Amino acid sequence: xxxxxxxxxxxxxxxxxxxxxxxxxxxxxxxxxxxxxxxxxxxxxxxxxxxxxxxxxxxxxxxxxxxxxxxxxxxxxxxxxx
Numbered sequence: 171x172x173x174x175x176x177x178x179x180x181x182x183x184x185x186x187x188x189x190x191x192x193x194x195x196x197x198x199x200x201x202x203x204x205x206x207x208x209x210x211x212x213x214x215x216x217x218x219x220x221x222x223x224x225x226x227x228x229x230x231x232x233x234x235x236x237x238x239x240x241x242x243x244x245x246x247x248x249x250x251x252x
């Protein structure tokens with residue numbers, strides 16, 4: 171929110187330049203995070219008639235990997251792949 175407010179202030183209230191500025195800032199933040207190591211996660215296995223699927227989904231922390239919602243997501247992803 172503060173980035174958007176700052177972008178609006180810099181542009182004098184014009185919404186078009188802030189939207190592109192916010193996008194650039196968002197891409198910059200995403201680029202910084204892309205180098206992080208996602209070494210925790212789960213492997214999901216699902217079977218269907220005549221086929222099987224195995225997916226690996228990683229996360230940055232073990233707290234995420236132990237989360238029930240994340241575990242359900244891994245199971246659903248494996249089933250969707252099968």
